[in-house]
Amino acid sequence: MTDFTRITACGECCDGCPKKADGRCPGCIEADGRVPEWAGSGQCRIHACARAHHVQFCGLCEAFPCENLPSLISWNANIISHLSALRDEYLKEQEKTAVDIIVKKMETDEEIKGKAFVHWQSWHEAYPGLVSQDYLDRFTLEKSEKMAFSWTDNLLVAIDKGRVIGFVGYGCRRELPEEGEIFAIYILSEYYGKGVGLRLMEAGLEKLKDYPKVNLWVLKGNNRAIRFYEKCGFCPDGNEMYNDNVKASEIRMTLVRS
Template sequence: MNIEIKKMKSDEEIRGKAYVHWKSWQDAYKGVVAQDYLDGLTIEKCEDIAFKFPENTFIAKDGDKVVGFATYGKYRNDELTDAGEIYAIYVLEDYYGSGVGQSLMQASLGELDYPMIALWVLKENGRAIRFYEKCGFQLDGREEEINLCGPIKEVRMIFER
């Protein structure tokens, strides 16, 4: 395994990111998110998203294959001032525990010049919460209910420098 972490640039890399997005949701959220939502999240929808928002994205490549990605930027609402956000971080299941997620997180944190970084994670996604805790994030008690073909809770986690 020869993993390279780099900024996403080419159309091929954008399509690879879209595949990781789609496949990660199918694998990680089965039984957590409504199956109707997962069925409606097609590879084409993930490609549309990837091509619409290509900026601020690191990808992890194993040879020519995109195996993970992270997107980041300024916190998306006014609740936290002077804060950054990890918008998404996904790694293919075959690469869990390989250090790919850690490398993507470190690259993203290195780009965010804020004293506080936030992220949102599904409350029922214990594996992701444990990963974020290992990266230095802590639950801050903030919850929101979102609708993914049914209500589901997200919790916010904070990393302070």
């Protein structure tokens, strides 16, 4: 079965590339869209095209198969059938793993407590080694609940069978009110790969639909999150800051709507 968490552009369609065939290259596409030195371009054109169309890989684009494919993926003569099969596999996998969740405004005390638990557990699952261990040790469930009850506006929660399994916080950008911002998005790890994060992101972006540009900050080195944001159409915009509270650097990513 294909590992769709590792596919970010043309679905590893370097099968027909002679440089891979004779062992000179492990593959044209890397997780962040960079290509090997010999290619000269520095950035994969297929990766850039997929990002521009806000899709994970080429076969999922509404325009597929488009007239650009032969020039973009010239080394694979069977590219259309390859991507069609990959798309069918992806859609079947999504159907199998999908969960019947509700995304709604956070309202009740139980939902606030559920949001606090998701926030607390997500930090302790995803951030060891990325942020100060001292900060993690001090970030208790009690502290998370106190934070959750102090900030209840502009929050949507994902609920499965009455249980909060994720949340997204949104609003106008703090230093530039004419731009939107996704402040936080977290889901329980047991729901990874089941479309919950995408549902939350889509709901958050819908709330920010009047903003032509939306930003978010992500910890440097949090590659899983960065790949997810790229799949949602966000790209690093070159801005970086050091968060002294958690003793870690963050990079800003931006989604520009056409």
